[in-house]
Amino acid sequence: xxxxxxxxxxxxxxxxxxxxxxxxxxxxxxxxxxxxxxxxxxxxxxxxxxxxxxxxxxxxxxxxxxxxxxxxxxxxxxxxxxxxxxxxxxxxxxxxxxxxxxxxxxxxxxxxxxxxxxxxxxxxxxxxxxxxxxxxxxxxxxxxxxxxxxxxxxxxxxxxxxxxxxxxxxxxxxxxxxxxxxxxxxxxxxxxxxxxxxxxxxxxxxxxxxxxxxxxxxxxxxxxxxxxxxxxxxxxxxxxxxxxxxxxxxxxxxxxxxxxxxxxxxxxxxxxxxxxxxxxxxxxxxxxxxxxxxxxxxxxxxxxxxxxxxxxxxxxxxxx
Amino acid sequence: xxxxxxxxxxxxxxxxxxxxxxxxxxxxxxxxxxxxxxxxxxxxxxxxxxxxxxxxxxxxxxxxxxxxxxxxxxxxxxxxxxxxxxxxxxxxxxxxxxxxxxxxxxxxxxxxxxxxxxxxxxxxxxxxxxxxxxxxxxxxxxxxxxxxxxxxxxxxxxxxxxxxxxxxxxxxxxxxxxxxxxxxxxxxxxxxxxxxxxxxxxxxxxxxxxxxxxxxxxxxxxxxxxxxxxxxxxxxxxxxxxxxxxxxxxxxxxxxxxxxxxxxxxxxxxx
Ligand SMILES: Nc1ncnc2c1ncn2[C@@H]1O[C@H](COP(=O)(O)OP(=O)(O)OP(=O)(O)O)[C@@H](O)[C@H]1O
Ligand SMILES: [Mg+2]
Numbered sequence: 340x341x342x343x344x345x346x347x348x349x350x351x352x353x354x355x356x357x358x359x360x361x362x363x364x365x366x367x368x369x370x371x372x373x374x375x376x377x378x379x380x381x382x383x384x385x386x387x388x389x390x391x392x393x394x395x396x397x398x399x400x401x402x403x404x405x406x407x408x409x410x411x412x413x414x415x416x417x418x419x420x421x422x423x424x425x426x427x428x429x430x431x432x433x434x435x436x437x438x439x440x441x442x443x444x445x446x447x448x449x450x451x452x453x454x455x456x457x458x459x460x461x462x463x464x465x466x467x468x469x470x471x472x473x474x475x476x477x478x479x480x481x482x483x484x485x486x487x488x489x490x491x492x493x494x495x496x497x498x499x500x501x502x503x504x505x506x507x508x509x510x511x512x513x514x515x516x517x518x519x520x521x522x523x524x525x526x527x528x529x530x531x532x533x534x535x536x537x538x539x540x541x542x543x544x545x546x547x548x549x550x551x552x553x554x555x556x557x558x559x560x561x562x563x564x565x566x567x568x569x570x571x572x573x574x575x576x577x578x579x580x581x582x583x584x585x586x587x588x589x590x591x592x593x594x595x596x597x598x599x600x601x602x603x604x605x606x607x608x609x610x611x612x613x614x615x616x617x618x619x620x621x622x623x624x625x626x627x628x629x630x631x632x633x634x635x636x637x638x639x640x641x642x643x644x645x646x647x648x649x650x651x652x653x654x655x656x657x658x659x
Numbered sequence: 660x661x662x663x664x665x666x667x668x669x670x671x672x673x674x675x676x677x678x679x680x681x682x683x684x685x686x687x688x689x690x691x692x693x694x695x696x697x698x699x700x701x702x703x704x705x706x707x708x709x710x711x712x713x714x715x716x717x718x719x720x721x722x723x724x725x726x727x728x729x730x731x732x733x734x735x736x737x738x739x740x741x742x743x744x745x746x747x748x749x750x751x752x753x754x755x756x757x758x759x760x761x762x763x764x765x766x767x768x769x770x771x772x773x774x775x776x777x778x779x780x781x782x783x784x785x786x787x788x789x790x791x792x793x794x795x796x797x798x799x800x801x802x803x804x805x806x807x808x809x810x811x812x813x814x815x816x817x818x819x820x821x822x823x824x825x826x827x828x829x830x831x832x833x834x835x836x837x838x839x840x841x842x843x844x845x846x847x848x849x850x851x852x853x854x855x856x857x858x859x860x861x862x863x864x865x866x867x868x869x870x871x872x873x874x875x876x877x878x879x880x881x882x883x884x885x886x887x888x889x890x891x892x893x894x895x896x897x898x899x900x901x902x903x904x905x906x907x908x909x910x911x912x913x914x915x916x917x918x919x920x921x922x923x924x925x926x927x928x929x930x
Binding site: 390394415418422442443445446448 | 680683684687688690691694695698699763764765767768769770771772773774778
């Protein structure tokens, strides 16, 4: 039933709002059944790309196809294949979780019994059985997110668009959500997921496209991207400030580049892998340098941007 | 796979064919709107309490000076209150409900579903009709308790209720249009409050417009609400007046023909 083997395909998309060009020539695509992570800071154009794909906005230029169908030529057919879970959850507070899902089912032309059955299936799949008949106003943030995701799946979509799905979730709830998104991909659903966190894209996506100011600045598999930006970051804070220079020398020698010292009491340096981390730890110990903080982590979005563009994100600049 | 979230049957295979889709979808969305009203009855209570308060207030403030007795004055006042109730029921809820849906993303979900883009508007307005019926019925009850007696035939009384509801329905499209255009639900509410004063009070509600001072008289004379109130008053008091009925029908048609298409277009528009 899929025409071609791409779940969705965007080529040279341009979208303007008055004088702002929100999306300026973005191209991206995901094969059927894959998860594409769209990574970018605030205002990068992530939501705009999603809204064009979901037939909520007209593209000004470029080709946009979902499940092989052109969104401009046949938006109604596209809507039969997709589901959207927006940046803000869009479920009705006054209604129960079950009524929310039944309503969507009925709008999708399921008969009342079918709509109720489908709602029941999704509620138990998303662990909302106990809360099913309570008004959504009484749900926690995590439960709302799960219900919102369930609402997108009522129609068994082939392509699902998730706009910053993990915003406002604590780490435990976020992991649950990630499990569910992986489950979708296993069932053959194509997913486009926007996020501001490299960690999230890394955990979920088969491929990542990074955008900034409406333009693609990098794309590839998570492994490609990490190779490009140096994989991991070491953050080090000596207990004694006078140790900062010798520690910086050790770090520079092992990592093969000068650490970032813009935060004065901290040294930050990108490294290729954990071998460097252990080497640095050993040498610090050898030189008798005590540390109050020592972290080995994935680079933050700001650090990714710094290494991809040589310039911090707009937010990081504002924060200075 | 039993745990499949999205098995390979596509929607079109499991769903019923989509004849009369827009009507069926509108009814589903009207049920949603009514379910929300029953959980959060504030707006509709407001649409009943406000006119009821005006009725009691005006009755005991102006009853004797204007008409000699409160009983006589109630016969004059009540039909206007009825029109106010029907107008408020639509003015208060529809515009802000639609605005809220637009702002919190519910409309985005509806628009990404394979349903007509007009269905959510139509659903909301359909639900309003039931709200008007409730408001009008409750106000008739309160009026009867205070001593209002229908002088005309039962048919004429139904006609009066029908005119009030029809005008409220047509006026609500203005609020729908504003609800689609304006930035926040608060702005919609303040607009309906600002519009309420001249429309509902600057009319023949409390006293015949001949007794009003010059500028107010001039306004009340062109205010369509005056004609609706006059038409209902005449019908309920057994003296049907074709002139004001005709003006009511005319104004309702104008409001509907102008604002319904505007609202539908603004709502369905893609940027
Ligand atoms: N309806 C609109 N009218 C005018 N400008 C808009 C509109 N929608 C988005 N923009 C602008 O387009 C740019 C991209 O916005 P978009 O919402 O797509 O970014 P985003 O990557 O989703 O950001 P965030 O992470 O904050 O959600 C921003 O500069 C924004 O101000
Ligand atoms: Mg966004």
